[in-house]
Amino acid sequence: MNIYLREMKAHRTGLIWWCIGMVGLVASGMAKYDAYQAAGVSVQEMMAGMPKAVLTVFGMTGFDLTKASGFYGVLFLYIGLMAAIHAALLGSHLVSKEERDRTSEFLYAKPVSRNHALTSKLLAGLTMLVIFNLATLLSSFYFVNLFGQGESVGADIRILMMGLFLMQLIFFTIGTAVAGVIRKPKAAPSIAMSIMFTAFLVSYLVNMSENLQFLKYLSPFKYYDAAVLMADGRLDPVYVALSVGIVALAVLGTYRFYSARDLSV
Amino acid sequence: MNVFLRELSAYRKSTIIWCASLSAILIVFMALYPAFTSDVAATKQVLGQFPEALRTALNISLSDFFTIYGFYGYLLNFAILAGAIQAMNLGTGIISKEVAGKTADFLLSKPMTRGRVVSAKLAAAFTIIVITNVVFCGVSYLAALMVATETFAIGTLLLLASTMFLVQLVFLALGALFAVLIPKIKSVIAVSMPAVFTLYIVGTLGDVLGNDKVRYMSPFKFYDTAYIIKNVGLEGKFIALEAAIIIVAIAASYVIYIKKDVRASA
Numbered sequence: 001m002n003i004y005l006r007e008m009k010a011h012r013t014g015l016i017w018w019c020i021g022m023v024g025l026v027a028s029g030m031a032k033y034d035a036y037q038a039a040g041v042s043v044q045e046m047m048a049g050m051p052k053a054v055l056t057v058f059g060m061t062g063f064d065l066t067k068a069s070g071f072y073g074v075l076f077l078y079i080g081l082m083a084a085i086h087a088a089l090l091g092s093h094l095v096s097k098e099e100r101d102r103t104s105e106f107l108y109a110k111p112v113s114r115n116h117a118l119t120s121k122l123l124a125g126l127t128m129l130v131i132f133n134l135a136t137l138l139s140s141f142y143f144v145n146l147f148g149q150g151e152s153v154g155a156d157i158r159i160l161m162m163g164l165f166l167m168q169l170i171f172f173t174i175g176t177a178v179a180g181v182i183r184k185p186k187a188a189p190s191i192a193m194s195i196m197f198t199a200f201l202v203s204y205l206v207n208m209s210e211n212l213q214f215l216k217y218l219s220p221f222k223y224y225d226a227a228v229l230m231a232d233g234r235l236d237p238v239y240v241a242l243s244v245g246i247v248a249l250a251v252l253g254t255y256r257f258y259s260a261r262d263l264s265v
Numbered sequence: 266m267n268v269f270l271r272e273l274s275a276y277r278k279s280t281i282i283w284c285a286s287l288s289a290i291l292i293v294f295m296a297l298y299p300a301f302t303s304d305v306a307a308t309k310q311v312l313g314q315f316p317e318a319l320r321t322a323l324n325i326s327l328s329d330f331f332t333i334y335g336f337y338g339y340l341l342n343f344a345i346l347a348g349a350i351q352a353m354n355l356g357t358g359i360i361s362k363e364v365a366g367k368t369a370d371f372l373l374s375k376p377m378t379r380g381r382v383v384s385a386k387l388a389a390a391f392t393i394i395v396i397t398n399v400v401f402c403g404v405s406y407l408a409a410l411m412v413a414t415e416t417f418a419i420g421t422l423l424l425l426a427s428t429m430f431l432v433q434l435v436f437l438a439l440g441a442l443f444a445v446l447i448p449k450i451k452s453v454i455a456v457s458m459p460a461v462f463t464l465y466i467v468g469t470l471g472d473v474l475g476n477d478k479v480r481y482m483s484p485f486k487f488y489d490t491a492y493i494i495k496n497v498g499l500e501g502k503f504i505a506l507e508a509a510i511i512i513v514a515i516a517a518s519y520v521i522y523i524k525k526d527v528r529a530s531a
Contacts, residue, residue, distance in 0.1 A: 018459075021463070028470075029470060075470075078466045078469070081462060081466070082459075082462060082466070085458050085459065085462060089452075089455055089458065093452060093455065097451075101451065189452060189454045189455070190454055193350075193454055193458060197347065197350075201290065201293075201343055204343065205293070205297070208301065209297055211300060212297075
């Protein structure tokens with residue numbers, strides 16, 4: 001419990017800034033929608049016939065930009081990107097920070113096992129992911145309703161936020177697993193970030209070419225594609241199963257490797 | 266000179282990894298170019314039916330978009346995003362690592378002014394950025410040679426590639442400024458990633474909406490590829506803006522670092 005509280009406190013300021021950032025992202029994004037609407041630009045019907053490649057370039061595949069929900073769908077890509085950065089950094093920092101700050105000797109001289117410390121850290125991380133998600137969820141509800149002109153978007157936002165949470169879990173546990181395996185504490189966050197960035201690039205590659213569809217399983221950004229989620233109104237069970245599998249494997253890996261390796265002191 | 270050489274060798278491995286990753290991004294995307302061009306004719310026909318106003322609003326000029334320049338300009342977005350992370354990491358890390366690594370009192374007790382320390386470190390960072398860009402331009406040219414279906418002007422391509430360098434310089438300067446402003450940086454990447462991606466999202470959302478004012482707020486949008494392809498030149502006002510940002514950020518870094526209370530390691 002001490003370690004849990006200690007971690008919550010250590011990450012408090014950072015988490016507050018992240019939440020402010022997410023509220024700001026949703027608010028400014030939806031405010032732009034308002035301006036866009038006010039300007040009376042109605043390009044939707046003309047866009048319907050646009051080729052996929054061109055729409056991809058502008059990040060607008062499959063959305064009705066005249067509606068607040070469609071606009072929010074475009075925004076969701078960036079919400080997901082920020083959430084992934086937050087989750088991967090959080091996971092890798094939580095596990096690697098004791099070694100980085102040379103406090104692992106202090107921590108493990110206490111009567112706690114590595115598994116116990118790790119469990120506390122993972123729970124603290126999980127709590128922070130939930131807080132992050134709630135901040136995004138509530139600000140999304142508020143701002144989409146504010147600018148939405150009475151359009152009902154509750155269901156869309158709920159499904160997107162469920163997807164977002166699974167995506168956060170994936171990147172969080174990838175972060176912890178990397179930090180659990182890698183012996184150099186400073187390299188762990190960088191490696192977690194490069195995995196995240198590669199996944200981001202792969203999602204664009206998949207959008208660009210029909211021939212690369214098989215790559216979509218490699219990128220969690222594609223598992224929870226806003227256009228698909230909003231059209232189907234539910235999460236794809238294949239991707240949910242895949243996500244749960246990745247998370248389970250990563251958590252298992254974190255425990256196995258972290259409790260078995262030499263800590264660098 | 267010692268500090269300069271020390272930093273170059275300290276960053277050697279990371280520079281090699283960055284050059285390799287940037288080249289990989291280039292090559293993977295460029296390899297898609299043939300697939301992308303295969304249905305050009307059909308796409309052009311569809312696009313041609315749109316009213317002129319819409320096409321300009323979306324900033325697509327038909328002739329450019331499917332050329333090697335247009336395609337390269339598109340993938341450049343991602344390469345520049347990665348490059349910005351490198352530059353910001355470098356700028357923040359090279360200044361803040363003495364405090365984080367508890368070597369600040371070792372370095373600053375040497376017979377060397379703080380101003381010179383900063384100069385040597387920034388010169389090293391600048392050199393690393395130059396090296397990265399030389400590699401990047403070279404790989405760009407070779408990749409374009411391999412996939413291009415028609416001959417292309419090397420000047421335009423290299424001018425496009427040079428925007429990477431210009432954007433990296435902005436982020437290098439911003440990174441140095443962040444390093445002296447934030448009191449205790451334990452993890453460089455936790456500072457640089459949110460900063461880079463915030464500016465990236467600001468720029469891209471502005472793009473989706475066709476909002477021109479946003480261009481002044483995000484370094485990613487300073488150099489418009491369509492403009493470069495058309496005019497084979499950069500927009501003067503953005504170069505001036507960039508120069509102003511860099512001068513202010515670097516000057517502020519010097520002033521603050523020279524006066525600041527650097528934490529001793531004890």
